[in-house]
Amino acid sequence: MVQGAQRETIDLAVSTVIFALRPAPDGGSPTLWIPLVRRIRQPYEGQWALPGGRLRYSESLAEAARRNLKETTDLEPKYLEQLYAFGDPERSPGDRVVSIVYWALVHAEQADRVAEGENVRWFVADELPDLAFDHNGIIDYALWRLRNKVEYSRIAHALLGETFTLSQLRSVHEAILRRSIDPANFRRQMEATGGLVATEAVVTGGRHRPPRLYRYDEDVDMADNGPLGPRAS
Amino acid sequence: MVQGAQRETIDLAVSTVIFALRPAPDGGSPTLWIPLVRRIRQPYEGQWALPGGRLRYSESLAEAARRNLKETTDLEPKYLEQLYAFGDPERSPGDRVVSIVYWALVHAEQADRVAEGENVRWFVADELPDLAFDHNGIIDYALWRLRNKVEYSRIAHALLGETFTLSQLRSVHEAILRRSIDPANFRRQMEATGGLVATEAVVTGGRHRPPRLYRYDEDVDMADNGPLGPRAS
Numbered sequence: 243m244v245q246g247a248q249r250e251t252i253d254l255a256v257s258t259v260i261f262a263l264r265p266a267p268d269g270g271s272p273t274l275w276i277p278l279v280r281r282i283r284q285p286y287e288g289q290w291a292l293p294g295g296r297l298r299y300s301e302s303l304a305e306a307a308r309r310n311l312k313e314t315t316d317l318e319p320k321y322l323e324q325l326y327a328f329g330d331p332e333r334s335p336g337d338r339v340v341s342i343v344y345w346a347l348v349h350a351e352q353a354d355r356v357a358e359g360e361n362v363r364w365f366v367a368d369e370l371p372d373l374a375f376d377h378n379g380i381i382d383y384a385l386w387r388l389r390n391k392v393e394y395s396r397i398a399h400a401l402l403g404e405t406f407t408l409s410q411l412r413s414v415h416e417a418i419l420r421r422s423i424d425p426a427n428f429r430r431q432m433e434a435t436g437g438l439v440a441t442e443a444v445v446t447g448g449r450h451r452p453p454r455l456y457r458y459d460e461d462v463d464m465a466d467n468g469p470l471g472p473r474a475s
Numbered sequence: 476m477v478q479g480a481q482r483e484t485i486d487l488a489v490s491t492v493i494f495a496l497r498p499a500p501d502g503g504s505p506t507l508w509i510p511l512v513r514r515i516r517q518p519y520e521g522q523w524a525l526p527g528g529r530l531r532y533s534e535s536l537a538e539a540a541r542r543n544l545k546e547t548t549d550l551e552p553k554y555l556e557q558l559y560a561f562g563d564p565e566r567s568p569g570d571r572v573v574s575i576v577y578w579a580l581v582h583a584e585q586a587d588r589v590a591e592g593e594n595v596r597w598f599v600a601d602e603l604p605d606l607a608f609d610h611n612g613i614i615d616y617a618l619w620r621l622r623n624k625v626e627y628s629r630i631a632h633a634l635l636g637e638t639f640t641l642s643q644l645r646s647v648h649e650a651i652l653r654r655s656i657d658p659a660n661f662r663r664q665m666e667a668t669g670g671l672v673a674t675e676a677v678v679t680g681g682r683h684r685p686p687r688l689y690r691y692d693e694d695v696d697m698a699d700n701g702p703l704g705p706r707a708s
Contacts, residue, residue: 254573297573326557327560327575331532331533340536342562
């Protein structure tokens with residue numbers, strides 16, 4: 243390891259893995275995508291990396307994550323949760339950086355508004371190039387958490403609107419888990435959790451049996467962050 | 476908030492919530508206990524706090540947690556996992572400290588070897604005094620994680636020996652969840668997970684139907700830390 247000549251300061255950064263569901267590159271079924279930013283200085287100059295930056299003295303960890311996302315990608319995610327703190331002494335050549343990483347979900351419409359260019363681009367989450375630092379490993383871990391969590395919580399919500407059909411909800415689960423799910427089994431499973439409420443509304447458009455719209459029951463505890471609740475700083 | 480006059484450095488600390496099962500204070504059933512250390516300087520001088528300290532330049536986060544535990548309590552936990560990074564700007568009066576918190580489980584026999592004294596003491600986890608900083612809230616969150624995790628993983632293992640009876644395993648679950656569990660339901664639930672292996676051994680002692688000893692099936696993926704695996708740095 244290269245020891246800093248002038249200092250042995252440990253720097254603290256906050257980065258975020260942002261997921262959105264967008265059509266596959268061939269225009270096909272919904273797929274998980276991640277926005278990355280190109281590094282404009284050493285180390286890893288020119289390589290793609292997670293959006294992030296130094297923690298400022300007077301902001302909380304979640305505030306730092308939101309500020310960085312806004313500055314680099316202009317995204318303001320509805321769902322933002324702390325993922326993990328990565329602190330291997332060798333992870334950043336020449337200095338010591340501990341990165342506290344968040345993960346976020348954004349709607350496809352919001353994702354479409356990101357101005358792609360030389361230094362910001364969306365990538366298919368399972369087909370990434372070699373990224374700067376340990377960011378490939380961080381994204382693997384975020385994908386694992388997302389795939390686990392979709393099974394027992396309502397995070398699919400953050401990828402949909404306020405109301406949705408069971409078919410739309412199922413396609414979110416299918417895209418995240420990358421496997422097809424039997425519609426009847428899915429309906430039974432969702433009804434068993436007790437967290438979905440059928441609204442009076444149906445999808446309009448003149449079909450013979452228009453699909454019903456559902457919403458999540460806000461009275462059911464999300465049990466996502468426990469006593470941390472919405473603080474998450 | 477008091478702004479540091481000379482500096483706006485953000486300090487990085489690593490602390491650990493350690494759980495052990497020991498008899499209740501009245502000598503009764505197994506109960507969750509936590510060791511705390513008394514602060515010997517400001518802020519919060521004289522108050523109880525989680526064991527922890529500054530991260531050193533060349534150690535990983537998990538190494539810092541293990542070193543601090545060894546130095547303050549002489550404990551070397553079998554199970555150690557990152558809990559959360561706490562970074563509210565107001566959590567430490569007069570400076571800015573981000574604490575990356577781990578949680579650990581130790582066997583009762585190891586817990587018994589901790590030399591209690593003026594500055595180290597075990598407390599019942601659900602009956603704590605007012606602690607320094609935000610440590611009461613951190614412990615609430617660790618208890619929530621432990622109680623969730625015992626339902627879907629094998630962390631009870633870290634509180635037992637290599638082999639154990641179903642009755643011993645059930646009493647660990649009962650102590651963590653603070654409710655009694657029906658023995659027949661518990662047996663069915665454990666058999667359904669497929670992770671327990673009945674050994675050839677039974678508990679000796681001349682009983683008519685000596686209880687069988689079980690162990691965890693090492694071939695079944697623990698699915699605890701995902702792709703992070705044992706690295707956890």
